[in-house]
Amino acid sequence: MSFDFTYTPSRGPDRSQARRQGEEAVTITERGSYVAPSGREVSVAAGVERAVQGTVDVRPEESVALPSPGARPTRTSVVNGTSLASARALALRGAHPYVLNFASAKNPGGGFLGGARAQEESLARSSALYACIRRSPMYAHHRAHGDCLYTDWMIHSPSVPVFRDDDTGALLEEPYLCSFLTAPAPNAGVVLEREPDRAAEVERTMRARVRRSLAIAAREGHRHLVLGAWGCGVFKNDPAVVAGAYRSELDGAFAGVFDEVVFAVLDWSDDRRFVRPFAERF
Numbered sequence: 001m002s003f004d005f006t007y008t009p010s011r012g013p014d015r016s017q018a019r020r021q022g023e024e025a026v027t028i029t030e031r032g033s034y035v036a037p038s039g040r041e042v043s044v045a046a047g048v049e050r051a052v053q054g055t056v057d058v059r060p061e062e063s064v065a066l067p068s069p070g071a072r073p074t075r076t077s078v079v080n081g082t083s084l085a086s087a088r089a090l091a092l093r094g095a096h097p098y099v100l101n102f103a104s105a106k107n108p109g110g111g112f113l114g115g116a117r118a119q120e121e122s123l124a125r126s127s128a129l130y131a132c133i134r135r136s137p138m139y140a141h142h143r144a145h146g147d148c149l150y151t152d153w154m155i156h157s158p159s160v161p162v163f164r165d166d167d168t169g170a171l172l173e174e175p176y177l178c179s180f181l182t183a184p185a186p187n188a189g190v191v192l193e194r195e196p197d198r199a200a201e202v203e204r205t206m207r208a209r210v211r212r213s214l215a216i217a218a219r220e221g222h223r224h225l226v227l228g229a230w231g232c233g234v235f236k237n238d239p240a241v242v243a244g245a246y247r248s249e250l251d252g253a254f255a256g257v258f259d260e261v262v263f264a265v266l267d268w269s270d271d272r273r274f275v276r277p278f279a280e281r282f
Contacts, residue, residue: 003279005272009081012117013169019115021125021169026113029131034163036173044175047161048128054158055132058216060151066211067218070256076282078263080275083119084126084166084178086226086264091176095260096159098179098222099123100213102230105142105150105184108134118233119266123180126164132157133182148187148194149205152212155182156220179222183213185231188238203241206231210245214254223259229267229274239265243277 013021028034032045058064079086087097102119104110109124124130138153145151156179163175186205191198210230217225227246231237243263250261263282265275272279 003078003275004080005276005279007080008268009266010167011268012082012122012167015115015117017115017169018117018121018125019113021164022109022112022115022121025125025127025164026130028163029128034171036171038173040173042163042171042173042175044128044161044163047159047175047177048131051128051157051160052132055136056156057136057138058154058156060153064212064215064219066215066253067257070254070258072223072256072259074250074256074258075260076250076263077260078265078275078278078282080267080272081264082122082166082266083226083228083264084122084162086262087162087178088165088176090224090226090260090262091178095224096177096179096222097224097226098181098217098220099226100228100230101129101180101182102228102233103155103182103184105187106139108136108139119228122166126166127162127178127180128160129157129180129182132160132180136182142184148190149198149202150184150186152209153184154213154216156180156216157182158220179220181213181216183209183230185209185235185237187235188231189234189236192236202237206237206241207245207248210242211249211253214249214257218254218257225258225261227261227263229263229265229278232274239274240277243281247281
């Protein structure tokens with residue numbers, strides 16, 4: 001099936017709406033419940049507690065083994081839309097989605113409490129993810145070290161309640177569960193501006209981080225993945241490099257390991273420069 005490059009997705013909430021939704025998400029997770037559009041009170045307390053308790057830091061020094069060869073016919077697709085829209089579609093089909101959070105290295109949830117509207121902020125204002133990651137020592141570690149390649153530190157949060165439609169902003173009548181891997185990409189823009197001779201190192205780091213994130217997914221038993229243009233926004237990684245890294249890994253060490261991989265790339269650019277490399281490779 002050919003990719004529709006003419007489709008333009010919704011812009012989602014404005015900054016003030018996003019800020020209010022972020023504050024509301026914190027309130028919901030602290031209170032453990034919310035009122036659905038129908039007026040029914042929905043409890044998420046037990047799910048939030050399990051997700052927080054199950055969250056694990058995968059520190060840089062921890063090696064993650066590659067999976068055994070698989071025999072699954074992995075389905076891949078590319079959509080111009082949000083990560084959670086794809087996650088919800090998977091959940092409605094009975095799958096358990098695993099979403100890669102394109103994370104800030106220094107601030108849990110990025111700028112979601114201030115109304116920022118990148119991918120991580122969308123996840124944080126729509127789910128209990130912030131409660132899971134807010135106390136991780138990863139952030140202090142990166143704030144204390146000046147290298148903007150950051151490290152291979154990642155945070156796995158299992159079965160996190162998602163309670164908002166991140167497109168419309170409406171709270172859901174029925175929350176669903178989604179696992180997240182919170183992982184910062186290298187900040188290619190800053191590294192290349194300050195140290196242009198490290199260009200090859202940036203690409204090597206990105207490729208290694210793609211492999212590590214997939215290895216964690218496999219180790220934790222995830223079979224339905226939502227990935228995307230990781231680090232290609234404010235961090236300025238090349239979408240073609242990221243898409244190529246995923247293609248190489250899914251054809252190589254991770255061939256047949258996953259049932260389905262969706263690349264959700266929210267792209268409003270006129271030339272579709274973020275989603276196009278994924279559509280061309282998958």
